[in-house]
Amino acid sequence: MVEKYRSPNERFELDGADVAQQFLRKQRMPADRVEVVWDAIALHTNRPIALRKRPEIAMVSVGSGLDFAGNELEKIPSEILDDILDAFPREGFKKNAVDTMLSLCRTKPMSVLMHPFAEVGRRHLPDFAVPTVEDVLLAAPFAE
Structure with a gap:
């Protein structure tokens, strides 16, 4: 990290x-x-x-x-x-961990695709556009 x-x-x-x-x-x-x-x-x-x-x-x-x-x-x-x-x-581990997760979401958002950190991005970053696993599934180019 x-x-x-x-x-x-x-x-x-x-x-x-x-x-x-x-x-x-x-x-x-x-x-x-x-x-x-x-x-x-x-x-x-x-x-x-x-x-x-x-x-x-x-x-x-x-x-x-x-x-x-x-x-x-x-x-x-x-x-x-x-x-x-x-x-x-622990010296601020929780805050540092959340800050690092958000940094990853900002700097390389597709690295958190289908990763638990994406939920942190969705909660805290208004323009976080990484799709959910449901979005990925529904966008698959297959007929039903």
């Missing part, structure tokens, strides 16, 4: 996966391990698919869901959660 690493058109998940892949190749990490990292980052927002992949890929998805939305937060004992939040304070 970091602006420096954004491509002109790809989803943010692919931007992150591609940058990690480039970095790890420069570090001479074995190709099979690089592939696992790429898959984990690219799939981290698609939990149903990630959970069917290798444990490392599933864990990245589960962890990002916990960090982003608090999914299954109750499974972490409160004293451990307190230690984690002391060590890694």
Whole structure:
């Protein structure tokens, strides 16, 4: 999601996966391990698919869901959660995340086509013209 690493058109998940892949190749990490990292980052927002992949890929998805939305937060004992939040304070994460989603919607709107971030764009950006999945379906050039 970091602006420096954004491509002109790809989803943010692919931007992150591609940058990690480039970095790890420069570090001479074995190709099979690089592939696992790429898959984990690219799939981290698609939990149903990630959970069917290798444990490392599933864990990245589960962890990002916990960090982003608090999914299954109750499974972490409160004293451990307190230690984690002391060590890694959220420091405006929610506002920064929404601001970043809106930035993606403004700068590369088609990258959020059929992506949950499009809903943020629709809510906050008056001229946000990215079609919904229904719009895409109904515009398909097929007779009924």
